[in-house]
Amino acid sequence: MSVASKTSTKKRFLQFLAHKKLRITSQRQAIADTVFDTDEHFTAEQLLEWSRGRDKSVSRATVYRTLPLLTESGLVREMDFGKDYKFYDPNYAEHPNHNHLICQDCEKIVEFESEKIERIENEITHKLGFSLKSQRLQITGTCEELKKLGACKKKC
Numbered sequence: 179m180s181v182a183s184k185t186s187t188k189k190r191f192l193q194f195l196a197h198k199k200l201r202i203t204s205q206r207q208a209i210a211d212t213v214f215d216t217d218e219h220f221t222a223e224q225l226l227e228w229s230r231g232r233d234k235s236v237s238r239a240t241v242y243r244t245l246p247l248l249t250e251s252g253l254v255r256e257m258d259f260g261k262d263y264k265f266y267d268p269n270y271a272e273h274p275n276h277n278h279l280i281c282q283d284c285e286k287i288v289e290f291e292s293e294k295i296e297r298i299e300n301e302i303t304h305k306l307g308f309s310l311k312s313q314r315l316q317i318t319g320t321c322e323e324l325k326k327l328g329a330c331k332k333k334c
Contacts, residue, residue, distance in 0.1 A: 187253055188214040194251040205240045208233035213248060219257070219265045219287045259285075259316065277315040286321050 188210050195202055212229045213220075220228070222241055229236040245266065248254040255267040259280050269276070269289060277295065279288040295315065303310045 184214045191248065191251050191253050194253075195247065198247075200247070203240075204233055205229075205236045206244055208236050209241060209244050213254060213266075213268050216268055219267050221263050221265055223263070225266070257316070259318070261285075275313055278317070280316060280318045281321040282318050283320050284323070286323075 191210050191214070192202055192207075195206065200206075208229045209225065211232060212225060216228070222245060225245070226236065226238055226241045229241065245254075245256075248266070249256045257265045257267055257278070259265060265287065267278075275296070276289045276291050279290065280286070299310060299313055
């Protein structure tokens with residue numbers, strides 16, 4: 179996502195908070211800056227750690243209260259990859275219909291778009307009398323690093 183797009187998306191989130199009559203505290207500002215300055219998918223705990231790098235006063239409670247606001251705003255997507263925790267996609271606002279490959283070993287997430295998949299989705303929805311509003315394709319597997327080295331570097 180370009181710097182201008184990130185700035186615009188961050189501004190839309192702050193306007194969303196203002197519209198809901200919620201204060202834009204320094205902690206919320208640090209969280210918003212963190213979310214919209216990354217292209218990486220993240221967990222709540224990662225967001226807490228990264229946000230504290232900007233503002234040491236960011237609390238776990240504020241992160242957990244802000245995440246539903248980010249998803250409610252439609253600018254971040256919560257993703258369930260079958261773990262005990264969720265991942266969040268900060269690239270949703272710019273590309274709402276992209277897909278994901280997830281390494282089940284190291285949790286590496288790769289985004290991709292495919293015109294072929296888009297055509298198939300349109301064909302299926304049209305054939306079944308639906309109008310496509312959104313889609314979510316998640317493919318789980320193991321990354322090349324696992325095949326080459328026998329384990330991923332990120333694996334705990």
